[in-house]
Structure formats: C-alpha cells, structure tokens
Amino acid sequence: MSLRRQTTRIVPPLLRERTFRRYWTGQTISLFGDQVSILALPLTAVLVLHAGAAQTGYLTAAGLAPSLLFSIVAGGWVDRKGHRRRVMLTADLVRAVLLASLPITYLAGVLTFAQLYAVAFLVGCASVLFNVAQGTVFASLVRPTDYVAANSLIHGSRALSFVGGQSAGGVLVQLVTAPGAILIDACSFLASALFLRSIHPREPLTAAGGRGHLLEGVRFIAHSREVRALLLATATINVFNFMEAAIFVLYAIRSLGLTPAQLGLVLGIGAVGAVIGAALTSRVARRLGVGGAFTLSCVVFPASFILIPVAGGMGKPAILALLFAAAFGGGVGVVMLDITIGAILTAAVPAVLRARVSGAYSTINYGLRPVGALAGGAMGSALGLRPTLWIATIAGVAGVVWLIPSPIPRLRTLPELRDEPVPPGRDVVAGAQVDGTKSGPTSS
Template sequence: MATQLLDRLPGLLRQATFRRFWAAQTVSFLGDQVSTIAIPLTAVLALDASAAQMGLLGALTSLPNLIFSLHAGGLVDRYGQLKRMMILCDVGRALILLTVPVAYLLGTLTLTHLWIVAFATGSLAMLFNISSYSLFAAIVDRKDYVQGTSLTRGSFSFSWVAGPGFGGALVQALSAPVALLIDVVTFLGSAVLLRGVDADEPEPAKTRSKSHIRDGLRFVSANAVLRAKFLSGGALNLFYSIYFTLFLLFIAKDLKLSPAMIGVALGLGAVGALLGSFVTGWFSRRIGLGLTFILGTLLFPGALALVPFASEDKWVAFGLVVAAEFFSGLGLMLCDITGASLQQALTPDAYRSRVQGANLGLINGVRTAGALIAGGLGTWLGLRPALWLAVIGGALSVLPLLFAPVARMRTLPEEVKVDA
C-alpha cells in the first residue's frame, strides 16, 4: 500500500532529498503565515491597537523586503552555506517569537515589543526565502524545474491561505500570544527537516553585491514579460497589503466575527487554494499559461469585494467572508504558480538569485508602503471605504499584463539568452 501511494506522488516527491527540502519549506512557510494572523490579533485583542498602530505593525513585517532583499541576493551568492543559513533563520525566528508569549504571561508585553518582533522575523523570513530559492536549483534537475516550481510555489501559496485560518483557530483555543508557541514548534520542525537535506551546493560567487543589484534590475527591465509581471505583482501586493492590514480589524470590530469564526472562514478559504493547486495545470492546458495567469490576477483580488459588501448580520457576513476567501484562494494559486513558472522559465541559472532578490525587493517590498497607507486610509476614510479602494486597485493591477505579450503564451517560454 505504501509503495502504491509513493508511486502516485509527483516524481520529485519520490526523491528523499527534495521531499525533505519541500517539507521543511512548507512547514516554515506555514509558520510564517500563522504569524501573520497571530501577531496582529495579539495587537488587536491583547493590546487594543488602533488602525494606525496596525499599519505600522504590518509595515515593519515587510520592511526588510524593501531595504535588505536586493543586497541579500548578493550575500547569499557570496557566502553560500545555504542549508546552514536556512536552519539558522528557522531557529532565530523560533527564539524571537518565543519572547511574545513569555512577555504576555509576565504582563510586560507592549506594542513596541511586537514591532521589534515583526521586523526581526520579517528579516529572517526574507533571508530564508532567498537561500531556499538558490538551494532549490542545487537540488532539482533542470528538466524537473517546472514540476518543482509548481510544488514549492504551490505549498507557499497554500500556506499563505491555510496559515491564517490555522492561526485563527489557535487564537480561539489558546489566546493570540500563547498561539505563537505553536508557531515556534513549526520553525524548529523545519530546522530538523533541513538537517536531512543532502545537496551539492554551488560554490560561493565572487561577484560583488552592487553588481548583483544592477544586473538583476537590468535583466528584469529588459524583458517585456518579466517587466509586466513585476509591475502587476507590485501593484497587486500594494493593494492586497492595504486590504489585509484592515481586513482583520474590519471583520473583528465592524462585522463582530469571533476569532473562531475568523479562523473557520480563512480555513475554508484554504480549500479554494487547494483546489487551485490541482486545477492550475488543467487551466493552463485549456486556455494557455498566459491567460491562466491573467485570470488568476483578476480573480485573486476581485473575489475579495464580497468582504466590504458584507452587512452587519453576523452569519451573512460570515458566509460572504468564506466565499471571498475561497475564490480569492483559487485565484491566488492560478496567479502565483503560473507567474512563478514564467519567471523560472525565462531566467537563466546565472541570474536566478539576482532576479529573486529584485522580486522580493520590488514586489514584496511594496507591502511596507501598503501597510502604512492602510493605516491612513482606515483612519481618514473608514474601514469599509478603504477596503473597497484596495479591492478596486487590486483588480486594476492586471493592466500591465494586458499590454505585454502574456496572453499569447500558451506554454512556458524559452529561457532568455544573455551575453556571457
């Protein structure tokens, strides 16, 4: 029975080294996403944070992507030891998060403490992700690159939706600060799994960090598809950051959903993401990879319009939040898996860490601005109008893809040729 089950797994998951790497990455990603709800709910429920204070908390979580990631790509290439760096990042995040429940139980927890934790864990998560991206290339053969990308990006996207739901249930059962103890366990589990990964890591590069930054940005800007992907992704991340920063505040205070209802709603949304991970390949074969990417980029933010549309009837609001999360999760998978596959296919091996550094810096870094803008919009316009603005802006982020040759791409494109 076990042999038959193993035979049905994707080819890469039958390889022990990749399986351990993928499992460690998935567990670590899940820990990241549990933090995205447990830390903000700690601020709201334990410290009564305002919209502006929540905006600053969200900004500090993503600020490392803005100020460090372009340099981190050069750091990873120069010093190597990718597995060791990932393990240290996991252990570091576990120790930092452990300080929150300890301070809460001692009665000394403050918003300043949470802001420091958010910035520190965000920095380590950024370094973990860049190291993981480079270690992936050392583990996976090029012929299996698309399958490996689908598995790793699929687990990341699924954890992005499932993690907050899991976190909400933990908050209901344990309280928000104490729920972070489970988060500590996930990071330690990831570190243990990584110890079993056996890979021939590439030799550290001699290129200086500034060259990595310049070359990565030049490569992206010179390719129409990558340029459109980065512009679209940047806008989408900006408006989603505005949305999510205010989302928990809106459904907890205005819609008056309990932590358990929030957890269940977000958890059921994970079903949409799971479905998306299975049907992305089908959509790509039916309508083409490019149109699937565009469809996901529209559906991911568009479905979230159901949330600000919700009335004050608790159960109607609960149903709309569930539907919004389900279809948004489906769109997220369509968008994220196809977009990541396009980036992997277009990028030569020598540019992978540089492009990934640019990706984290130019796309995920805008979440910092989004979180800060959210605090102002939530204060000046009110939560519901600010959420409407975020949803509309997110849907319009598809425009750069429509003006690039993305829709005509039915299959993965050829790798871009660059001068030696």
Template sequence: MTAATDAPTDAGPPPALHRDRRFRTFWISETISHFGDRISELALPLIAVTLLTATPVQVSVLTALIWLPNLLGLFLGAWVDQRTHKRRLLIIADLIRAAVLLSLPVAYLFDAITLTQLYLVALLTGFGAVLFAMARQAFFVGLVPRSAYVDANSKMSMSRSLSFIAGPAVGGGLVQALSAPIAIVVDAVSFLGSALLLSRIPVTEPPPPPRRTSTLGLVREGLVLVLRHPVLRAALGCTSTVNFFTFIAGALLVLYASRELDLSAGAIGIALGFGALGGFAGAALAPRVSRAIGLGRTAMIGAVLFPAPLALTALVSGPTWTKVAMLAAIELVSSVGVMLMDVNLNALLIAVTPDDALGRRAGAYSAVNYGIRPLGALVGGALGTTIGLRPTLAIAGLGGVLAVLWLLASPVRHIQTIDAA
C-alpha cells in the same frame, strides 16, 4: 532571451517529484513552516488589537514592518549569490525567526508585552523571511529539474493553501484556548522543525562564479535584469500593483472582521480557513489550466480573479453565520486567483533568470514587489481612518484589477509553456 511564441514545446512529462527524497523533505519542511505561519498571521494582529488596543494605523504599521525588510533584498540577494552554502542560510533564517517569536510568550508570562516589542518581532521575523527567500530559489534550482518547475511550484503552493485551510481555524482555536502570545509558540516550533529537516537534505552546492564586480555592482546587475527583461518587468509590474492594493485590504481585514463585523477569533479563523480551499484548488489546477490555455493566459486570469472579489468584502453584513459565509466565499474565489497567478509566474521567473543571478534577481524583484506591501498597508491604515474600512476595502479590490494590464501589454500573454519563454 527571445520572445515567446504561441506554440507549445513538448519537453516530455516532468519527473515524479514526490518520489525524490530530497525534494520531498524540502516540501515537508516548507509545509510545516507554512502551518506555523498561519497561527502568527492571526495571533500578531490580535495581540495588537485585543491586548494592546491598537488603532487602525498601529495595526497597519505592524503589517508594514513585517514586509519592510524586503527593501534589503537588493543587497541580501547580491550577497547570497556569492555564498556557496545556501542550505546553511536557510537554516539560519529559520532559527532567527524561531528565537524572535519565542520572545513574545516569554514577555507575556511576565506581563511585559508592549507595542514596541511587537514591532521589533515583526521587523526581525520579516528579515528572516527575506534571507530565506533569497537563498531559497538557488536551492530550489539545485533540487528541481527545469521541466518540473511548474509542477514543483504547484505542489508547494498546494501545501501553502492547505495551511490556509486548516491553519486559521486551528490558530483561532489556539488563540481562544491559550491566548495569542502562547499560540505563537507553535509557529516558533515549526521553524525549528523546518531547520531540522533542511539539515537532513544531502545537496552538492557548487561555489559561485568568480566575483566580477563589487556588491553594489551586483545590485545594479539585478535591477537592470529585472527592469530591462520584458517578462521580468511585466511580472514585477503586475505583482507589485496587485500587492499594493491587496495589502490595503489585508492590513485591515482582521480589524474589520473583529470590530466592525463583531466576529470572534474562532469565527474569523473558520472563514479564512474555509476560503483557503480555493487556494488548494487553484494550486492543483494551475498546471492543468496552463497546459490547456497557456501559462500566460492562466496568470492573467489569476491576476484578475485574485483582487476583484476583495471589493465585495465591503458589502458583508447580516447575522454572524451570513458574515462568516460571505467572507469565506470571497476568500475562496480570491484564493483560486492568487494561485493561478503565483504558480505560473513564479515558475516563469525562475526559468528566464540565469542560474548564477537568481539571488540578485530575487533581491531586486522582492525589494520592489514586497517593498511596496508596507506602503499598501500604511495607505490602508490611513484610508481606513479617514474614509472608513468599507470604502477602503472596495477601493483595494477594484484597484488591484489594474495589475493585469502589465501582462496584457507584454510578451507574457503569448507564452504557452516554460520552454517557450
């Protein structure tokens, strides 16, 4: 594939995706699932912190286990590429996560929740998420025309951002009213709803091309593609760097807000929910900004704007309303940045990957990009224990800014449009 040029290519306006019933159903399915996820993201660490009196290291291990299965993406991606029925895999992934999450409220009713069970739930739901992600990109390509990749990613990112706006506030309220384990039922039901909607999408899935090599050979192909392609390599370096540092902060944020800032679950939910307004705005603006200044430049701005505000988390202090307002403002700016980066880079990754290699490319990419997240979480727990939570959060925000250097030193900074890649 050739390097991009600065001149945009006019491919005509993208199709009206909201009028496409198949894409609309897929979009609604993901939206429902995202709203459920926001509850579990708050409830799982709160179960560890409040019911099981977990230490910073134990909370960081919980976060790490959610992302650890991404290391299996190398093999799952190659395996998924050889499967014809990607929709079936998406449904199976949803059902696995629903069943595993329902084990927590059942154990709670019998007063039998343990840290070991919480770790297993994190690990198995993480596996379901990886399986879903590996099959999702091939399914996405079957639903969305190439010219609409950025628009489709923008719409789905807007839904995800809306879930971050309302989800934490609703989740915090549910946790306070029902307890964290019972609130997780909502997330389990959301996965069941997602599976039902996916089963209703009519789709023709062509069989994969004849197998040319072993599974290990396909794994190697995925790694070679990601590491040798200049755009994929730069995007991977950028997202892996920013994820490592932001997960140092993410693993400790709920603990920091709960113990050091002395905020209730409801107050934490309100702060994160209001801050997520930035994600909705960023997702909505991403296509417009990329058309105005170029896809690559927009992604670079996002790569700085996402981690930089997290350093200010270390300065949060004052009365409760001030602490909530400061956290909300930090999350607001950071959420704009992550969407400017994600929407454009995700569309770019799909565009430069051959259709028959989407699974193994996603597997190789996520094995590194997501596999580094547990490491970031564990480093966060270790630093939080040794030097304190505030210095650790400052290091995380400042270190994350280094991610933009990968894009600056690559062809990505010159890419104006998808067709220019």
C-alpha cells in the same frame, strides 16, 4: 495490485525522491505555522494591546519593510557568499527564537507595541535572506521540466495550510491566547531547519563581486520584457492587497462583529479554494498556456476580495457566506498566481544571478507592501475601514493592465532557457541536477 504499487501510483514522482521530499516536508510544516501567526500576530495587537487601525498598519508595515530596505543587498550577498541552504537554515532558527519571545514576555506581563514591531521587523529581515536563497536551492533539486509540478506540490501544501492553519489559528487564539498561538509558528521554523539540515544540494559557483555587482539583478529585470511585466503586475496587486490586509482583521472583529474562532474558521473553510487552485493550475496552464493562467489569476485573486466590503451591514449568516466566498476565490487565484509565476521566474533566471534577481524583484514587489499597509492604516483612520476596503479591493484588479501589452498572456510554455555549463561529478535526484546550475535553459 499490491499496497506498495498502489502507493507508488498515488504519490507524485517528485515525492518519491528523498531529498526533494525532505525539502517539501520542512516547507509544509513551516507553511502551516505561518498561517497561525498571520492571524495570531495582528490579533495579539488588537486583543492584547488594543491596537487601532494605524497601529495594525504599522505592525504590518514593520514585517514588510525589510523587503524594501534589504532585498537587493541580501541577494548580492547570498550570490557572492554562497551556502544558500545554510542561510535558509540560520534564518529559520532566528525566526523561531524571535517569535518565541512574544509569548514569554506576554506571560511576564511586559509585552509592548515596541517589541511587537521589533519582532515583526527582525522576522522580516530573516525572511528576506531565506527567500532570496530559496530559489537556488529549489532549482538545485528540480529539473526545469518539473518546475510547475514542484511548485504545485509546494503551493498545494500552502493551500492546505490556508485551510488547517487559519482555522487552527483562530481556535488556538481562543484557547491559549494570541501570543500563545504564535509559539506554534516558532516550533514550525525549528522543524523546517531540521529538514533543511538533512539535505545537501550542490549549489552553483558563487558570483564575482566588484563594481555594479548588486545592480545586476536590477539590470536583468529592466531588460526582460516578461519579468518586467510580471513585476509591475504583482507589485500593483501587492500594494492594494496589503492596504486591505492591514485593516482586515480589525474590520472583521470590530465592524463585522466576528470572534477570532469564527474568523479563523470561515477563512480556513474558504481556503479550500487554494487547494482547488493548486490542483487545477497544471490543467489551466495546459489549456491557456502558463502565461494565460497567470494573467487569469491576476484578475481572480484581487477581484474576489471585493466581497469583503460588500459584507458590511449585513446579518451574520450573510457576512460569513461573503467572507467564505472571498477567501475561496482569493485562494484559487493566489495559488494559481504563485505556481505560474514561480515556474516562469525560475525558468527565466540564470543560476548565478538568481538571488540578485530575487532581491531586486522583492525590493519592489514586496517592498511596496509596507507602503500599502501604511496607506491602509492611515486611510482606515481617516476615511473609515469600509471605504478604505472598497478603494483597495477595486484598485487591486488594475494590476492585470500591465500584462496586456506584454508577451505574458500569449506565453504558452516556459521561457526559453539559456544553456549553462555542467560541472563534472554532478549528483542527480529524480532526473534533476542537485545543484543550482541546470543542464537545460534558464531565465527569470
């Protein structure tokens, strides 16, 4: 067999198409950079500015608050104005500049909490615009029957970034300081922008404005049993997950006595679970149905983090083993959750509503994250880090309760899609329309 034929068999069909491959490559680079910042940003607060529990909670909340404040408005604006790819590209460039400012002011000796909070908040604003536009661009590149496969590729990259990005982040913090490591994420946003600039998906028509325009996404969610259940489940998990996330780095460094390199290494190795989750999701979805796989992930993901407070008071080998197990199980769960919910939501929402539904969904789902972060910081200061972690990790499993009376656990395939008009002259990539209106059914 020729080398070219062997390569063709190994490479997934979607990655053989240039447009999707460029999109996927840009997102993969950006995801790796994000993992560096996820560790380096709170470590900058803890190691450089000597933050306490409340301050790390404020930092996490600052980055998440834009989802609560601006998602609905951003979704309406993007659907009305169009040019989703251009919005994503601009958001990448803005985030690169903002993050690059941190190592510059650190080297000048003028880095402050105020700047750290401001950068986290403004990067969060840019991320809101990027995220509400992304669903339409994604759907313009992938046909509905490939939603699970395409999400598996993107979240497979995310899973690999958990392994390489967090390990690299811990080592980079040791070598070039936490602010220096953040520069890697700034460069990754530039790379993402370059790849986005090289693709030109044909997008759906812009939505009409007018009275009630911004609330159409809210109304869609309110009338969809499936989407409403998904939102309640993920919002509950998010509140308690970010209550834990707000104080986790502080707990690991100060209470468990880990170095940044040890923390990054154990999280990176444990994140192999995310790679396995990405590889297994399609099989689990075929066995249990896409809704059953999502329901399972809503248990596996939050339940894994119960091992974090269990590690308190143990010896270093046991601590590392338990944190590895928590990262491994959480990685399997979160990637399975993201792949399945991404496919369900993309299938369920009409193209012309997609950004508004994404904005409304994010307002609650992501908007509750800063509430959890602030609660984690406040409770960590008042009750102590470990008791707060016990509360947050156990309560997170309660999210699955919202799914039990809904159709989600029994959902075997993607929701029935609505037929949408196909404009003439449409380009096709790998059998997929290269714009946001699809030839098949849609819902969200």
